[in-house]
Amino acid sequence: MADLELAVSTVILALLPGSCPTAAGAGSPADESLRLHLPLVRRTREPFAQRWALPGGWVTPDERLSAAARRTLEETTALRPSYLEQLYTFGAPRRSPTGRVVSVVYTALVRAPEAADVEVGENVRWAPADTLAETVGDLAFDHAEIVDYALWRLRTKVSYAAIAQHLLGELFTLAELRHVHEAVLGKPLDPANFRRTAVASGSVEATEHVQTGAAHRPARLYRAVLPPGGATGGYPPWQSRPELG
Amino acid sequence: MADLELAVSTVILALLPGSCPTAAGAGSPADESLRLHLPLVRRTREPFAQRWALPGGWVTPDERLSAAARRTLEETTALRPSYLEQLYTFGAPRRSPTGRVVSVVYTALVRAPEAADVEVGENVRWAPADTLAETVGDLAFDHAEIVDYALWRLRTKVSYAAIAQHLLGELFTLAELRHVHEAVLGKPLDPANFRRTAVASGSVEATEHVQTGAAHRPARLYRAVLPPGGATGGYPPWQSRPELG
DNA sequence: CCAAAAGTGTTTCATTTACACCCATGT
């Protein structure tokens, strides 16, 4: 099995404000709702020079796969994700025109403040996850398919606590949590029912604190409650929870 | 990233009759219900010589990962699975004492008749999936963890049609399908409710044929109905269904 | 006729959905 290279790539998502494109004319008022975004890096060499791609790089002989994902992510974007999970391994023989490359792809989440630390420039940018092609054109390699798969997995795996703590801060209002779910699922949710099901799931708990400063009744702040030792809620037996930052 | 080897391994499951170990004394009548079994191969070299392991081998430069899984599976057990799906990629630096080995692990299903073709011998055997340690001792490498993860994923992903067509034949009775689910989930299911939910799911459809020869009323035979082109029922956008044999 | 499994109907319970309504705060 010589002549085969092992790489890692990361689909790293953050929830950032961004105007949604509407079917109406361009003059419509900007819809400043939260949307999922991901950072892309511009390739400077062939193949696919100048095209945008997922952050990633080669695996070194002594590091874990997840460590390689972390390292390459920090080298290219300075991001250190609070959540990291293996997504899938892509290994079709002609994925890369330069030779056989097998890529282990990870999905990661970062909070908005950390996301803002990324130095956006000529070769690094954020793009809305659901309209990549219109925003940055075709991605390099098979990265567009990879992003689609990551989004599909996120939608089918949303749990109240998991993405809360990693896309939002430690404390958050239920409205913020609902906005996260709305952005992920792409549809509005009933505030009353969302509140009940989220609280009833036991994965978030109320704190003493309340949000202040808004032009309406202050909202209570909640905290994510991780699944207790025994119950591996949705994760494999050998890994009772996703890797944390 | 030199000095790194890429392997594939396969957890391949079949539904075979096997006596369930009961808490009562050994003299209790054998419970000949169906249980999930998987084939293991005995290692003939170090490391872990004489220990049982998952079938697998090295990836060659020009084949797809799934093709490598198929090839190594056939070379070691002569099995050609009717269903093959990527499970996870294991790449901890010290998984193998001989050096860095990254293993892309696949899960596969075979029907009982094909499973019977395996030439069981000194170096190939079937073992019940849920009591591996008691039956064959510790597996080589981290293969025991891998099997646990495969079983966990199977339990959390059972859909009526998918596993039906691949663990049973093309035609099957609802009782047989229910036995499959009972074996996977490890608990009895209500026949009446199972029938309703299975049929209502739209993933199985009745045929004209009926089973005959049993000492009771003949059961109608059903067929699995694959998800139609549009709706990717439970599979990623770039792969609307699992790989078929 | 009897046993045994196929197949149907019905009742009950829990969960989801829809929506009306009250509460607390900044302007």
Place this chain on the structure above:
DNA sequence: ACATGGGTGTAAATGAAACACTTTTGG
């Protein structure tokens, strides 16, 4: 005071579980 979003109540609709019952075969 009033607009705005936070938070609660409630009733209808949907779906899952439990179980009694009828049907059809082989012995």
